[in-house]
Amino acid sequence: MTESWCYPIQAANACPECSKTGKPVQQQTVTAMLAFSLRKVQAKQYLFCRTQTCPIVYFSVNHEQTFTVEQVRERVYQKEPEAQDVFICYCFHHTVGDLRAASSEDRTAIMDDLNTGINAEQCACDLRNPQGSCCLGNMHSMIKQLKQPDFTAP
Numbered sequence: 001m002t003e004s005w006c007y008p009i010q011a012a013n014a015c016p017e018c019s020k021t022g023k024p025v026q027q028q029t030v031t032a033m034l035a036f037s038l039r040k041v042q043a044k045q046y047l048f049c050r051t052q053t054c055p056i057v058y059f060s061v062n063h064e065q066t067f068t069v070e071q072v073r074e075r076v077y078q079k080e081p082e083a084q085d086v087f088i089c090y091c092f093h094h095t096v097g098d099l100r101a102a103s104s105e106d107r108t109a110i111m112d113d114l115n116t117g118i119n120a121e122q123c124a125c126d127l128r129n130p131q132g133s134c135c136l137g138n139m140h141s142m143i144k145q146l147k148q149p150d151f152t153a154p
């Protein structure tokens with residue numbers, strides 16, 4: 001039974017900027033992504049903020065440290081889901097634009113290639129993807145979105 005009423009207003013896993021619940025990431029993801037000396041990394045446990053409009057990418061569980069989009073070496077798909085040249089798949093280098101421009105056959109081929117890569121253990125999502133986990137879910141939802149009928153030329 002959840003008793004959310006008794007939790008403090010600003011939970012430890014809520015982003016200090018947008019208050020949305022962050023997703024725990026491994027420390028190696030944060031250290032791989034940061035664009036400055038790791039001597040500045042103080043906390044051990046970080047969460048990833050997925051809110052598009054929020055500038056914070058990582059924050060520590062105790063809210064002592066936050067890292068923004070400017071401090072991360074990669075552009076973050078969740079923060080710029082409309083940008084054509086941002087990666088959605090960081091391991092096999094597929095951009096939002098690639099996926100948009102692809103025909104439905106090409107998209108199937110991209111997904112096949114992705115699955116082949118995953119099965120061959122060629123991905124390194126924890127080090128290459130800012131979210132610290134596999135892009136597969138993002139790819140599936142974007143492809144699903146692209147399948148929605150568009151009302152261009154009849």
Ligand SMILES: [Zn+2]
Nearest residue numbers: 015018049054
């Ligand atoms: Zn946030």
